[in-house]
Each structure stands twice: as structure tokens, then as C-alpha cells.
Amino acid sequence: xxxxxxxxxxxxxxxGIFTKYFLKSLFSLWFKIAGWKVCKFPPExxxxxxxxxxxxNWDFIYALGAAILQDVKIYFSIKDSMxxxxxxxxWLMWLGAMPIDRSSKGEGQVEQIKAFIDSxxxxxxxxxxxPEGTRGAVTKWKTGFYHVAQGCDLPIFLAKVDYLSKETGVxxxxxxxxxxxxxxxxxxxxxxxxxxxxxxxxxxxxxxxxPSISESEAAVIRALYSFKGVATKMEINAxxxxxxxxxxxxxxxxxxxxxxxxxxxxSTTESTYQLTFAGKGYFLHLTPQY
Numbered sequence: 001x002x003x004x005x006x007x008x009x010x011x012x013x014x015x016g017i018f019t020k021y022f023l024k025s026l027f028s029l030w031f032k033i034a035g036w037k038v039c040k041f042p043p044e045x046x047x048x049x050x051x052x053x054x055x056x057n058w059d060f061i062y063a064l065g066a067a068i069l070q071d072v073k074i075y076f077s078i079k080d081s082m083x084x085x086x087x088x089x090x091w092l093m094w095l096g097a098m099p100i101d102r103s104s105k106g107e108g109q110v111e112q113i114k115a116f117i118d119s120x121x122x123x124x125x126x127x128x129x130x131p132e133g134t135r136g137a138v139t140k141w142k143t144g145f146y147h148v149a150q151g152c153d154l155p156i157f158l159a160k161v162d163y164l165s166k167e168t169g170v171x172x173x174x175x176x177x178x179x180x181x182x183x184x185x186x187x188x189x190x191x192x193x194x195x196x197x198x199x200x201x202x203x204x205x206x207x208x209x210x211p212s213i214s215e216s217e218a219a220v221i222r223a224l225y226s227f228k229g230v231a232t233k234m235e236i237n238a239x240x241x242x243x244x245x246x247x248x249x250x251x252x253x254x255x256x257x258x259x260x261x262x263x264x265x266x267s268t269t270e271s272t273y274q275l276t277f278a279g280k281g282y283f284l285h286l287t288p289q290y
Contacts, residue, residue: 006080006099008116013095014073027065036062039160039169041288042070042124046117047173048149049074049126049157052191053202055135062161063128066169072124077109098127109144110151117152126157126170137201141188146180158187158284164195164209173289177228189281210282211256216242217249218286221258221275225283225290230262230272258282 013019031037051063067074073096080099083089093099100109113127127148131141149156156174160167172190177183193210196202213221223239224231237245250273253259258279262272275283283290 006083006093006101008075008098008112009093009096010119012073012075012093014068019068023068027068031065031069034166036065036166036168038066038069039167039171039288041170042072043155043157043170043173043289044124046120046123046125047127047155047157048145048152049128049159049170050131050145050187051128051159051161052131052141053194053196053199053206054130054132055199055201056197057135058197059161062168063159066159067126070124070169072126073120074126074128076128109148113148113152113154117154126159127154128159132203135201138203141184141203143180143184146176146184150176156187158190160191160194161196162194163197171288172284174284175290185277186280186284189277190284192278192281193285210285211258213253213256213258213282216240217253220245220249220253221279221283222286224259224273224275225280227274230274232270232272234270236273253279 013023051059053059064074066072075096075098077100078092078097080101083093083097083099098109098112100112109127117125129142129145129148131143131145132138133142145156148154156176157170158172158174159170162168174183174187188204192204192207195206195209199206219240219242220236223236226239227235231239233245233247233250250259250261254261257276259273260276262274
């Protein structure tokens with residue numbers, strides 16, 4: 001007997017009166033009492049969302065709250081065999097489960113998401129992945145989310161649940177550059193400053209809060225990120241539109257690990273500067289989209 005192909009449900013827990021009124025009111029009250037807040041600028045349209053660090057089952061609850069409060073629909077992948085179990089399967093798909101048949105003849109995530117996106121015009125739709133893959137300690141990320149984003153021509157929404165700042169939601173919309181290794185390293189650098197519930201289990205390791213910088217220093221980081229490489233002091237100053245870019249300011253950013261200086265030995269050419277991966281990660285927190 002040929003199995004019926006399962007597809008993504010258009011109507012889920014995120015649709016209808018139950019969510020619009022009851023759950024939204026419930027999460028709004030809970031967040032207010034508990035002192036939690038949602039990231040201010042939710043991205044529009046569809047995207048591949050990654051949620052990190054993932055060290056507790058509470059992560060999903062806070063992420064769910066942020067999604068409901070900002071009218072976002074979340075879908076997550078699961079083996080299609082789970083979605084075929086009577087009652088349980090229908091309930092999982094109502095929660096946003098995206099059935100994936102991993103057999104050779106099955107429809108993969110990329111094809112399924114592509115076919116689904118057109119029916120969701122105007123909606124905020126997140127296809128959620130947890131790159132750590134587990135709540136336990138890991139030493140690397142699973143990067144399937146990057147392949148899906150690339151194959152579907154979608155941005156990557158960087159989502160967080162920060163238990164120190166008590167903030168949850170998407171803090172940046174990342175557009176792929178085509179250089180997977182550099183993209184992953186920059187994204188991971190942005191997560192090193194996010195405090196999971198159990199920091200000993202999170203990857204990449206927690207290094208502490210973002211260092212404090214001035215508005216002028218932030219302008220330098222934005223300018224350097226736009227160059228996608230190295231730039232001279234004069235080029236940075238012109239791009240950042242600063243009245244005066246001092247060597248002291250650049251030195252402070254170098255000391256904070258956000259900037260590095262390139263000196264060509266024996267050359268009279270002016271020194272150039274570029275962002276470290278920590279600096280690129282910091283940039284992702286400076287702006288919701290680039």
C-alpha cells in the first residue's frame with residue numbers, strides 16, 4: 001500500500017481565536033509578572049529560525065510566548081512516522097510539526113518548505129531549528145538549517161532566550177553571504193554573549209555580556225561590517241560619518257576583541273582594519289537587519 005504523503009498544515013495552534021485572545025493574554029500577563037520582554041523588531045515574512053542556546057525545556061515555552069505575542073507561526077521538523085500515529089500525529093501537526101520523510105522517495109525539507117511558502121503570503125512564518133540538536137552539552141552545531149535556508153532562498157532569523165537579560169525573540173535577520181564557514185562563525189559569535197538557563201551545557205561557550213561601547217564605536221563596527229573585508233582608517237571615517245576617528249577609539253575596539261589591525265611589514269601603505277568574528281557577532285546585536 002502506498003503511503004499518503006503528509007504535508008505541512010496551514011492551520012495550527014497559531015491560528016484562530018484561542019491563540020489570538022486567550023494564549024496572547026496569558027503570555028502577556030506572565031511575561032509582565034516575570035519581568036520578561038520580547039525583542040522589539042520581529043522580522044516580516046518567512047525565514048529559517050535558529051534558537052540557541054538550547055539547554056532547557058523552558059526555552060521552547062519562552063520562544064512560544066514570543067511567537068504568539070508577535071503573531072508568528074512556528075513550524076518544526078519531525079519524522080513523518082510520528083505524524084502518522086493516530087491522535088498524537090494530528091496533535092503534533094496542529095502544534096506546527098513539519099513531517100519529514102527521510103526515505104529516498106520522500107519529499108525533503110527544502111522542497112516541502114518551498115511549496116508551502118506561497119500559501120503564507122503576508123504571514124510571519126518561522127521554520128525552527130535548534131543547531132545544538134539537544135539540551136545536553138555538545139561540541140559543535142548541526143548546520144542543516146543553513147542548507148535549508150540556502151536551498152529555499154530564505155534569511156536566517158537569529159532567535160534567543162536569554163535568562164540573564166530576560167529577553168526572548170529574534171534579534172537579527174541574517175542574510176547568507178555564500179561563505180558558509182564564515183557565516184556560521186559570525187552567527188555563533190553572536191550567541192556567545194547569550195546566557196542560557198544552564199550555561200555549562202551551551203555551545204558555543206558563554207563568554208559574558210556584550211562589552212559596552214559608545215555610539216561612535218558602534219558606528220565604526222557598522223561601517224566595517226559593510227566593507228565585508230578590510231578598510232583603512234580614512235575609509236572607515238568616511239563610511240561611519242564621524243567628525244573625527246581617533247586612533248585611540250580604534251585601539252579600544254581592538255582591546256575589546258572586536259577589531260583587529262593589519263600591518264604590512266616594510267610597507268608604507270596605511271594600516272587596514274577588519275572586524276574579528278566577535279566583532280561581526282556584536283554587529284548582529286546592533287541591528288535587527290542588514
